[in-house]
Amino acid sequence: MYIVMIGPPGSGKGTQSERLVQEFDLPHLSTGEVLREAMREETQLGRAATKYMESGQLVPDELVFNIVRERLQEVDCRDGVLLDGFPRNVHQADLLQAFLDERGTPLDLAVALEVDRDELIRRMLARHRPDDTPETIAQRLEVYHAETAPVLDYYRRRDLLLTVNGMQSPDEVYRDILEGIESFRRQRAGERR
Ligand code: B4P
Numbered sequence: 001m002y003i004v005m006i007g008p009p010g011s012g013k014g015t016q017s018e019r020l021v022q023e024f025d026l027p028h029l030s031t032g033e034v035l036r037e038a039m040r041e042e043t044q045l046g047r048a049a050t051k052y053m054e055s056g057q058l059v060p061d062e063l064v065f066n067i068v069r070e071r072l073q074e075v076d077c078r079d080g081v082l083l084d085g086f087p088r089n090v091h092q093a094d095l096l097q098a099f100l101d102e103r104g105t106p107l108d109l110a111v112a113l114e115v116d117r118d119e120l121i122r123r124m125l126a127r128h129r130p131d132d133t134p135e136t137i138a139q140r141l142e143v144y145h146a147e148t149a150p151v152l153d154y155y156r157r158r159d160l161l162l163t164v165n166g167m168q169s170p171d172e173v174y175r176d177i178l179e180g181i182e183s184f185r186r187q188r189a190g191e192r193r
Contacts, residue, residue, distance in 0.1 A: 001026065001080040002105060004087065004096075006151055007113030009140045010124040010132075011166045012173060016113065017084040019174050029071050030084040031064050053131050056139030058088055058147060065095050072099065080108075089147040093154050109184055110155035111177055113166035117141060 001024055005013040014030060021028040035053060038046030045063060052059045068086055071077060087093040100106050115123075120141065124132040131140075155161040162180040166173050 001109070002083075002100060002107045003080075004083045004107065004110045004155075005085065005113070006087075006110055006148065006155075007166060008115060008120055008144045008148070009137070010120040010127075011113040011115040012123075012170065013084050013113060015170055016111075016174055016177060017082055020177065021082050023178070024080070024082075026080050026082045027071075027074075027076050028082050028084060029068065029086070031059075031067060031086045031088075032084075034067050035059060035064075054136070056131065056136040056143060058143060061089070061091050061095065064088075065092060068096065069099060078105075080105075087151055090150050090154055093151050107160060109162055109181065110151075110160050111180070112152050112155075112161060112163045113173065114163055115166040119167060 003020070003026070005017050005020075007013050014033070017028055017030065020026070035046070035049045039050055039053065040046070045067075048063060049059045058064075064086065068083065072081060083096075087096050097107065121134075121137055124137050125134070152161060152163075162177070162184060164173060164176045164180060168176070
């Protein structure tokens with residue numbers, strides 16, 4: 001199963017992804033986590049990403065897609081993967097679709113978490129990450145609305161979007177995601193009959 005997790009910063013993509021990869025035994029690729037590790041290790045990628053992450057901007061598409069493409073080419077990703085925080089704009093969505101279509105493993109589902117602005121800010125300020133200062137948070141929320149929100153329509157038009165209320169407890173959000181996945185699967189199976 002090929003799944004992408006979309007949502008504003010702090011919406012719980014990472015939290016829910018951890019559970020889903022266990023449940024479905026999928027490789028987990030969090031582009032944010034790979035970038036943060038590269039920054040910690042001061043690799044070339046990390047140095048290139050720092051100024052974008054620290055100012056709440058998206059890291060350039062070429063850099064992020066290189067991470068994704070290389071990971072998808074690894075043998076454990078032949079049957080599926082969970083992409084956490086990718087794609088974050090329509091260009092990234094196009095790059096992913098072209099890559100997956102070309103090798104005949106199309107995306108199964110895009111899970112979108114919906115959370116109010118005030119709650120997002122509360123969660124991010126509570127977790128003390130270096131890119132969670134009030135100024136950076138405001139910038140990241142702006143970037144989300146301008147660049148990432150259109151990705152929801154991109155997947156809605158392709159009948160791949162599952163929207164979930166992320167304002168509930170982590171257990172309730174997870175339950176809704178599982179139910180949504182199940183009903184998507186039933187719908188697909190019905191279409192094939
Ligand atoms: P990410 O690492 O993707 O992080 P995020 O969007 O800030 O957080 P996430 O939604 O995963 O929230 P979490 O589960 O931690 O991105 C960081 C940066 O990397 C981006 O700003 C960008 O610069 C760069 N980047 C990443 N991908 C990119 C791409 N494709 N293109 C370009 N740039 C890219 O949850 C947040 C907090 O809430 C946690 O403390 C959690 O415990 C808590 N929480 C979670 N669910 C909850 C719930 N239901 N109730 C209460 N609290 C909850």
